[in-house]
Amino acid sequence: MPGKMTELEHYINQQRTEPDNYTPVFYRLQHEEQYVDLLALLKNNPHIRVYDEIYSQLRELMKIRNPTKRLTEEESEQKIREYVGTTPIHAVGVWVYYPWSHRVVHIVDEKDFIELRTSRNKQKITDEEIALLNSKKIGIIGLSVGQSIALTLAMERVCGELRLTDFDKVELTNMNRIRTGIHSIQVHKVIIAAREIAELDPFIKVVIFKDGATEENLDDFFTKGGNLDILVEECDGIDIKILSRMKAKALGVPVVMDTNDRGMVDVERFDLEPDRPLLHGFIPDIDLKSLRGLTDAEKLPIFRPMVALDDMSERMKYSLGQIGKTITTWPQLASSVVLGGAVVTDTCRRILLDHFKSSGRYYVDFEQILV
Incomplete structure (x- = not known):
């Protein structure tokens, strides 16, 4: 067992601290240098998963742009061909790399993406309001x-x-x-x-x-x-x-x-x-x-009028009285x-x-x- 623990500790210590990355990286393949960069990324990182469902998005785009007609499969394909033109399908839209989850996702570009993402908001929110x-x-x-x-x-x-x-x-x-x-x-x-x-x-x-x-x-x-x-x-x-x-x-x-x-x-x-x-x-x-560094219990008298503590639910009032006794801070439910x-x-x-x-x-x- 000690030997196994030493081996486990070796693997644990080999793990790198996760970087605080939260910004996606965009690759627009109409630009040759970005096409080369994406290929290099995928080649050097074979663990990256690739998600390419661009056709599904294009079909939905054609559908929402033709609300008065139920498009046949042939009509939908024809409209997609007209939309794409001479652009290779892999160069349509943008590829988005999420470094924290090791994923690359192919999506339509910003204007069409927003149109699709907000299409089910209309007409509760109008086009002018969306913009x-x-x-x-x-x-x-x-x-x-x-x-x-x-x-x-x-x-x-x-x-x-x-x-x-x-x-x-x-x-x-x-x-x-x-x-x-x-x-x-x-x-x-x-x-x-x-x-x-x-x-x-x-x-x-x-x-x-x-x-x-x-x-x-x-x-x-x-x-x-x-x-x-x-x-x-x-x-x-x-x-x-x-x-x-x-x-x-x-x-x-x-x-x-x-x-x-x-x-x-x-x-x-x-x-x-x-x-x-x-x-x-x-x-x-x-x-x-004087307000800095106060404990939650010390904050309560000041918080009381600010957040209407006297009008809170009975369970919340009881919970607040239990801070420092049976709980360490105020409760929050999902x-x-x-x-x-x-x-x-x-x-x-x-x-x-x-x-x-x-x-x-x-x-x-x-x-x-x-x-």
Whole structure:
């Protein structure tokens, strides 16, 4: 047995730490140098898996472009031939390499990809609205609750750019509400979310901040590459809750927050109400430096009005009283977190399309709706 353990330890020690790569690589084979680069990649890395289902995408593209007629197989093939023209089928669209999963995927290029990806959104979201949303930038602070929000925003394609910030890495205890596999333990939460978004839609721009939101990087988070259109705030740090709202108010950026209890969503329209008090006036007059490093139990009295603790569910109130006794932090359920992803995405879309103009606190409380 000792000999076997030594051998196992040898293989364990041979494993390389996974790089924090989350950006896909594009190869457009109409360009000879990119064709050569892709061939070299595949030749030097025979373990890479190749997925080429371009014909399926082209058939779907022809189908959605001809909604009034059920195309026969021959008609579909004819339209594909007209679409492709003289371009070899392997050079149609773009090949996308995902280095973290060792996959290369052949897809139609960005314009056609977005048309296909959003075709089932119409007419609940119009073509004009889809194009407008593609120009929008949303920032998310906190990737526990925020992960579900980020993925739902990307899935519905409510924006063209997401900025994600969280300093934390995944632990097994996080996986009651964070969608990932056990191989992701000790991987940054922002990396996990960015990778899943890239695998869903490689054309959505994702910018990450692995150090979390800090006083030093909030300017870049809000403004680098263009101002945010919406801030989604889901962090535990009271100082950052306040600082990020101060920055949002100064820039006229609306803030949306989900508390993942009773389906409560908080909206602050600093874009429409520049003089609106932060968090509806519930933020205490306190030195921000004194808020850093507080335990969850120490945060509770300050958090209470800020996140409407007195209006939370009975089980949540009881749980909060158990912090430091039977539990180490406040609970978060997958069902509540996923609901938050849906409610925040819907709210953000309607804000960006100028369909929703209010500030306030709103509830989608299943215990009140389903009785």
